[in-house]
Amino acid sequence: MDQNVVSISQDIRDMKIRGAGRIARAGATAVCRFAEGYSGTDLTSFSRDLDDAVKVILDSRPTAVSLWNGVHASIKGVKEASGVEEAKEILIRNSNEFIAESNEAVQNIARIGAKRIEDGDTIMTHCNSSVAIGVIAEAHRQGKDIKVYATESRPWRQGILTVNDLSREGIDTTLIIDSAVRLVMKKVDKVFVGADTITSHGALVNKIGTSQVALAAKEARVQFYVCSETYKFSPLTLEGDLVKIEEREISEVVRPGEIPDSVKVFNPVFDVTPSQYIDGIITELGLISPGSVYDILEKKFGTELMKE
Ligand code: RUB
Numbered sequence: 001m002d003q004n005v006v007s008i009s010q011d012i013r014d015m016k017i018r019g020a021g022r023i024a025r026a027g028a029t030a031v032c033r034f035a036e037g038y039s040g041t042d043l044t045s046f047s048r049d050l051d052d053a054v055k056v057i058l059d060s061r062p063t064a065v066s067l068w069n070g071v072h073a074s075i076k077g078v079k080e081a082s083g084v085e086e087a088k089e090i091l092i093r094n095s096n097e098f099i100a101e102s103n104e105a106v107q108n109i110a111r112i113g114a115k116r117i118e119d120g121d122t123i124m125t126h127c128n129s130s131v132a133i134g135v136i137a138e139a140h141r142q143g144k145d146i147k148v149y150a151t152e153s154r155p156w157r158q159g160i161l162t163v164n165d166l167s168r169e170g171i172d173t174t175l176i177i178d179s180a181v182r183l184v185m186k187k188v189d190k191v192f193v194g195a196d197t198i199t200s201h202g203a204l205v206n207k208i209g210t211s212q213v214a215l216a217a218k219e220a221r222v223q224f225y226v227c228s229e230t231y232k233f234s235p236l237t238l239e240g241d242l243v244k245i246e247e248r249e250i251s252e253v254v255r256p257g258e259i260p261d262s263v264k265v266f267n268p269v270f271d272v273t274p275s276q277y278i279d280g281i282i283t284e285l286g287l288i289s290p291g292s293v294y295d296i297l298e299k300k301f302g303t304e305l306m307k308e
Contacts, residue, residue: 004033005053012060012067015156019130020196020232021106024070025099027057031074032095035088046084050075050091062244063205063270064196065234073098073231098231105229105284110134113192113227113282114142121189122147124181124217127207128158128165129194131227135282136192137169147172149184153207155252155267178209182216191217195228195281199237200297202275202290205245208268214277223279230283233293235301245270 008030011017017026034053040046057071074095081087113135117123121139123146125132140146148166150173152159159175166173176184191213197205204210204226217224234243250265259265275290285296 001056002034002037002049002053004037005030005056008033009056009060012057018158019128020064020066020194021102021130021229023061023064024066024231025102027067027070028074028095028098028102030057031071032092035091035095038084038088041084043081043084043087046087047079050078050087061246063246064232065236065243066196066229066232068234068236069231070098070102102229102231105231106131106134108284109227109229109282110138112284112286113225114138114144116223116225116280116282116287117144117146117190119144120146122149122187124149124151124184124188124191124213124222125162126151126159126191126193126210126213127153128161129192129206129227131229132192132194133162133165135227136166136171140169140171147174149174149176149188151181151209151213152177153209154178156269158207178212181209181213182219185216185220185222188217188220188222191222191224192227193225195226195232196270197237197243198226198228198233198281198290198293199243200234200294201237202278202281202293204273204275204278204290205243205270206273208271211271211273211277214273218277224277226278226281228281228283230285230296230300233297233300235297238294238297238301243272245272 008026012023078087078090109131117139148171150159150162163173163175193206193210195204195206214224246269248267248269253265253267278290280287
């Protein structure tokens with residue numbers, strides 16, 4: 001197995017590379033490295049080895065469809081190549097294109113999303129979404145006076161990354177523990193979160209606790225926005241597939257010996273926010289309603305994907 005594929009996949013599994021956008025670009029990078037390092041000349045062996053590499057990459061984290069989409073965008077058309085050299089060229093070109101488009105989408109979402117933020121707004125964000133942070137930072141750069149409450153996001157505490165990112169931008173930032181969300185919501189005007197996956201019926205799959213933030217926002221009549229590239233829309237859910245919710249090690253929650261062995265620990269790391277809690281999804285194509293996800297998926301993937 002290609003060593004780059006193995007080590008990038010391991011870094012995703014260990015959360016050294018994390019966040020749905022970054023893992024998608026890392027997945028595309030892994031298949032690109034596979035192509036660059038491939039020295040064989042037999043197309044059948046190349047295809048088989050590529051299938052194995054893709055499997056290792058996709059197995060690294062199950063929930064974010066961005067990884068699946070990033071890898072599938074990279075391997076598109078490879079099976080139709082006439083030889084190994086052509087297959088390698090297609091792979092390298094596709095993955096570079098995916099990475100460039102992904103970075104461009106993040107910038108466009110920042111520009112579009114910043115328009116939803118007004119001078120004087122207090123914002124809440126959850127976990128560590130580079131796309132949501134991009135929106136907030138862009139509004140700040142435009143001179144809007146904003147305050148941000150960022151949740152700690154147990155157990156991995158990605159909120160620590162978020163407050164570091166926001167304060168580096170010079171934004172007035174307050175860290176809160178996850179259980180303070182409902183209390184603090186009274187002071188908040190808008191919530192901006194990222195996405196790991198958005199289903200064809202407009203539900204959001206994101207860091208565990210996102211649905212509780214959405215519930216508290218709904219109760220307090222606070223607008224709830226999702227910042228998401230359209231490659232986080234899941235074509236698989238068009239056919240009714242469910243999104244697999246990743247469960248991680250109990251060592252992320254408790255220290256050894258802290259609780260009796262008889263006590264079970266359940267550590268799901270994502271949850272599902274139904275579409276009726278979402279005021280808008282800010283994508284690189286514009287601000288859309290959760291009800292439009294199906295149409296975008298159909299346009300993007302058509303029936304071609306469904307036949308694969
Ligand atoms: C990260 C998380 C983020 C999304 C979007 O979870 O839930 O909100 O992945 O991130 P984890 P981005 O830390 O478990 O990967 O906007 O950066 O793509």
